[in-house]
Amino acid sequence: xxxxxxxxxxAGPVGLFAVFEAGLLKMRCHLVDSxxxxxxxxxEIYPKKPIYDIPGFPxxxxxxxxxxxKKQIDPFNxxxxxxxxxxxxxxxxxxxxELTTSDKTIxxxxxxxxxxxxxxxxxxxxxxxxxxNYEGKGVSYMIKDPETFRDKKIxxxxxxxxxxxxxxxxxxxxxxxxxxxxxxxxxxxxxxAEKVVELAKEGKINLLLSANLTAIKGxxxxxxxxxxxxDKKATELEADYxxxxxxxxxxxxxxAEWGLNLDKNAIEVNTxxxxxxxxxxxxxxxxxxxxxxxxxxLCGFHEAALMAQSAFAFVYPNQKLSFxxxxxxxxxxx
Amino acid sequence: MISFEVEDLQGEVKTVEVPEGISLSLMxxxxxxxxxxxxxxxxxxxxxxxxxxxxxxxxxxxxFTDPELDMIDTLPNATSESRLACQIHVSEKLNGALFKLKExxxx
Numbered sequence: 522x523x524x525x526x527x528x529x530x531x532a533g534p535v536g537l538f539a540v541f542e543a544g545l546l547k548m549r550c551h552l553v554d555s556x557x558x559x560x561x562x563x564x565e566i567y568p569k570k571p572i573y574d575i576p577g578f579p580x581x582x583x584x585x586x587x588x589x590x591k592k593q594i595d596p597f598n599x600x601x602x603x604x605x606x607x608x609x610x611x612x613x614x615x616x617x618x619e620l621t622t623s624d625k626t627i628x629x630x631x632x633x634x635x636x637x638x639x640x641x642x643x644x645x646x647x648x649x650x651x652x653x654n655y656e657g658k659g660v661s662y663m664i665k666d667p668e669t670f671r672d673k674k675i676x677x678x679x680x681x682x683x684x685x686x687x688x689x690x691x692x693x694x695x696x697x698x699x700x701x702x703x704x705x706x707x708x709x710x711x712x713x714a715e716k717v718v719e720l721a722k723e724g725k726i727n728l729l730l731s732a733n734l735t736a737i738k739g740x741x742x743x744x745x746x747x748x749x750x751x752d753k754k755a756t757e758l759e760a761d762y763x764x765x766x767x768x769x770x771x772x773x774x775x776x777a778e779w780g781l782n783l784d785k786n787a788i789e790v791n792t793x794x795x796x797x798x799x800x801x802x803x804x805x806x807x808x809x810x811x812x813x814x815x816x817x818x819l820c821g822f823h824e825a826a827l828m829a830q831s832a833f834a835f836v837y838p839n840q841k842l843s844f845x846x847x848x849x850x851x852x853x854x855x
Numbered sequence: 856m857i858s859f860e861v862e863d864l865q866g867e868v869k870t871v872e873v874p875e876g877i878s879l880s881l882m883x884x885x886x887x888x889x890x891x892x893x894x895x896x897x898x899x900x901x902x903x904x905x906x907x908x909x910x911x912x913x914x915x916x917x918x919f920t921d922p923e924l925d926m927i928d929t930l931p932n933a934t935s936e937s938r939l940a941c942q943i944h945v946s947e948k949l950n951g952a953l954f955k956l957k958e959x960x961x962x
Contacts, residue, residue, distance in 0.1 A: 562896075566899065567899065567901075639895050639896065639902065645929070645930065645931055648932045679929065680928050680929070681928065703928075704928065708928045734931075765931065767930060767931040771896070771902055786895075
């Protein structure tokens, strides 16, 4: 079990800066992020894009801002759990919290700061009304153990890099691989696209272009998939597994189940200290909402500073907080 | 005035009018017109919550950007007339167009 003062959910710019503000007040932080790297959107989506509204930086690349934030918080030795999603939040009798991740990591903390930005990235579902019934029963949105697919009949849907790469990889392992793509051509890496076409010619991949999934069926588990081409002709394919790879879309995820007051997928907070309706749980950055909210990194930084002041009372209930400037006192690491 | 039509998820079609010379994307206009668009990413072509199907006027619209094409290519419910409203700058080119909303907002 990991023990910390503040568990920060989300290692984007605001979550990272919260470590600094907490550190100045001698509070230790542990960060959890569903992505495998720190930086959130800045690392995952636009690392090479310049940001123009960080005070003191006329222009800074997103990944440089993440690098700088990391350097700024290093003296406070934050710890990280990356590539795991926080699933459960439980308040214990003494007012502290226990968080559980998707990989069953348990984190015990006195304060929770949700800095989850857009939410967590989840796979997009194809538009098949009954697909939910087959999830885990033949339909799988990610490949954890390729051995599952040995000697099976697999249908992969999608046209991006992951659809191409997995089709190539599984063509050696599975009994039959069918790749279904909506378009005539692929926008993924040209090398992978060429390889797929080559394997299709050799008969190792059954390539269905300009085609869509239109139905799935099976008794208790997936048995067959209907694919409809441009000519509206429907073909039924026997399949053990369907792997839809249509990219990721940000969703609020399990946070929605924690009893927090929400407004349109954002967490309602007060503007005194960005506290939620659960004492000891704060929400900062793009994930929160309040009258006048602006989704700006700089607003998230401000929210982190104010949050830390109130978090202090939960971490050190018997101490009085006296505000100190870093220019006077420096940054006292621990 | 620039005038185009919007079909919501219930199939109701309404005319939306915006002044010429306005510096907004179609996503911003739809949101301001109270359509249920999450626009989670704020207009960077990365969440596709502003996905629309262009029923009328597809060929008159401003060209696709690369990030827009990349994103649309990954959508399971995209059609050959799909666009991301956040990547369409509102101009006279939208006159007479009909946009059909494609994404439901999860409450």
